[in-house]
Amino acid sequence: xxxxxxxxxxxxxxxxxxxxxxxxxxxxxxxxxxxxxxxxxxxxxxxxxxxxxxxxxxxxxxxxxxxxxxxxxxxxxxxxxxxxxxxxxxxxxxxxxxxxxxxxxxxxxxxxxxxxxxxxxxxxxxxxxxxxxxxxxxxxxxxxxxxxxxxxxxxxxxxxxxxxxxxxxxxxxxxxxxxxxxxxxxxxxxxxxxxxxxxxxxxxxxxxxxxxxxxxxxxxxxxxxxxxxxxxxxxxxxxxxxxxxxxxxxxxxxxxxxxxxxxxxxxxxxxxxxxxxxxxxxxxxxxxxxxxxxxxxxxxxxxxxxxxxxxxxxxxxxxxxxxxxxxxxxxxxxxxxxxxxxxxxxxxxxxxxxxxxxxxxxxxxxxxxxxxxxxxxxxxxxxxxxxxxxxxx
Amino acid sequence: xxxxxxxxxxxxxxxxxxxxxxxxxxxxxxxxxxxxxxxxxxxxxxxxxxxxxxxxxxxxxxxxxxxxxxxxxxxxxxxxxxxxxxxxxxxxxxxxxxxxxxxxxxxxxxxxxxxxxxxxxxxxxx
Numbered sequence: 367x368x369x370x371x372x373x374x375x376x377x378x379x380x381x382x383x384x385x386x387x388x389x390x391x392x393x394x395x396x397x398x399x400x401x402x403x404x405x406x407x408x409x410x411x412x413x414x415x416x417x418x419x420x421x422x423x424x425x426x427x428x429x430x431x432x433x434x435x436x437x438x439x440x441x442x443x444x445x446x447x448x449x450x451x452x453x454x455x456x457x458x459x460x461x462x463x464x465x466x467x468x469x470x471x472x473x474x475x476x477x478x479x480x481x482x483x484x485x486x487x488x489x490x491x492x493x494x495x496x497x498x499x500x501x502x503x504x505x506x507x508x509x510x511x512x513x514x515x516x517x518x519x520x521x522x523x524x525x526x527x528x529x530x531x532x533x534x535x536x537x538x539x540x541x542x543x544x545x546x547x548x549x550x551x552x553x554x555x556x557x558x559x560x561x562x563x564x565x566x567x568x569x570x571x572x573x574x575x576x577x578x579x580x581x582x583x584x585x586x587x588x589x590x591x592x593x594x595x596x597x598x599x600x601x602x603x604x605x606x607x608x609x610x611x612x613x614x615x616x617x618x619x620x621x622x623x624x625x626x627x628x629x630x631x632x633x634x635x636x637x638x639x640x641x642x643x644x645x646x647x648x649x650x651x652x653x654x655x656x657x658x659x660x661x662x663x664x665x666x667x668x669x670x671x672x673x674x675x676x677x678x679x680x681x682x683x684x685x686x687x688x689x690x691x692x693x694x695x696x697x698x699x700x701x702x703x704x705x706x707x708x709x710x711x712x713x714x715x716x717x718x719x720x721x722x723x724x725x726x727x728x729x730x731x732x733x734x735x736x737x738x739x740x741x742x743x744x745x746x747x748x749x750x751x752x753x754x755x756x757x758x759x
Numbered sequence: 760x761x762x763x764x765x766x767x768x769x770x771x772x773x774x775x776x777x778x779x780x781x782x783x784x785x786x787x788x789x790x791x792x793x794x795x796x797x798x799x800x801x802x803x804x805x806x807x808x809x810x811x812x813x814x815x816x817x818x819x820x821x822x823x824x825x826x827x828x829x830x831x832x833x834x835x836x837x838x839x840x841x842x843x844x845x846x847x848x849x850x851x852x853x854x855x856x857x858x859x860x861x862x863x864x865x866x867x868x869x870x871x872x873x874x875x876x877x878x879x880x881x882x883x884x885x
Contacts, residue, residue, distance in 0.1 A: 673820075675818055676818055676821060679766070751795055
């Protein structure tokens with residue numbers, strides 16, 4: 367057993383950057399006032415809250431900081447964007463379009479609305495996971511009020527052509543929601559350049575604390591609040607602001623804006639070396655997702671005849687933490703809807719393995735894992751009844 | 760997530776492989792999660808003299824396959840037919856609830872292999 371601990375599951379959860387944690391600390395034990403209070407402790411809290419808002423706004427090039435609504439995370443942002451917009455605008459139409467590879471926090475609100483008098487369309491994707499633009503154009507009608515498409519998919523890494531999607535959507539007078547959980551703070555996001563109306567942002571995905579996120583609302587785009595109460599966040603999200611995590615989120619956004627480009631150059635080199643070292647190193651090994659239009663940290667592969675969780679357990683025995691799209695690792699036994707939407711058969715989807723890289727990964731670690739995989743695959747294939755005879759020797 | 764016993768069987772599965780001229784072969788597929796398991800048995804004097812398995816599936820699928828071969832080896836065919844999915848899971852110190860279908864598979868594959876043996880015997884005695 368190796369003493370190494372190698373973490374390559376950054377999409378599932380990221381550590382909080384030490385500089386972020388440091389920025390948060392005073393807001394837990396020194397400046398603990400409520401931003402709504404009149405006294406000076408409250409006003410310091412208010413100042414910090416608005417500074418964080420400005421930093422998040424700057425990261426995505428929002429026209430003003432008031433366009434940023436703090437939430438409890440990407441799931442709440444997606445729910446507010448979709449259900450909040452649909453409820454507020456149902457007199458304009460009842461048709462919602464999304465893709466078949468969205469996160470569950472988009473999929474399930476859309477499915478929920480389809481039981482409440484709305485009509486939902488799930489767009490197909492191609493083999494690389496790119497949304498079919500002809501389908502989008504065809505499905506958009508005068509009844510369509512909102513289209514929700516993710517900027518990039520964390521499971522297969524594919525980045526969507528948001529600018530083109532935005533043009534099609536606005537030609538039909540619908541509005542565009544973009545789930546940027548996997549991209550904001552990781553690759554450039556510009557809500558003005560791409561004419562995005564609603565955008566979901568996650569704090570932890572950019573090394574900020576968990577339990578915090580934001581929703582960008584373009585001026586004039588109205589949503590119904592999901593949470594009613596004291597009227598914080600312009601009445602759109604009641605509840606005393608979670609100041610320590612919001613301050614951390616703001617700091618993470620600032621650091622991401624400054625350091626993103628250099629970090630991505632490093633990650634892309636690691637990613638490409640990793641993919642090259644895995645795909646083709648053994649027979650029947652493939653890349654999932656788009657070969658070039660992909661997230662800088664995403665290495666999604668699949669091996670025929672073996673199953674993802676067995677690979678994860680084997681890697682864990684060697685100190686490596688990874689992920690898979692495999693059913694058996696999740697709360698459900700079904701294979702990943704994302705992999706199935708790209709046209710993979712069930713048994714192919716089950717053989718998927720996902721490494722997502724981050725700040726602390728080194729080239730040495732990538733080399734180590736590249737070296738481990740052939741042995742793991744060989745052992746599991748020897749065990750599998752699906753393995754063809756010629757691979758058994 | 761898994762007990763140490765499950766991990767032990769995953770790390771070093773017992774009786775993994777094929778029996779070339781098996782007296783009975785049983786394959787079972789779980790249509791929900793796609794797991795697949797094949798059990799091979801060699802029978803002598805109504806006892807399971809040798810048993811091997813091949814499995815495509817998660818850690819629990821591998822461990823339950825390994826465990827069911829341990830439980831069945833040396834038993835009479837009647838005794839082996841009585842091995843249940845519950846027995847397999849218990850011997851492993853329990854399984855996560857969502858994985859109980861996997862142990863279902865292991866005992867099922869064993870029973871199918873025994874049925875296959877009986878069927879082959881009948882044909883030979885015709």
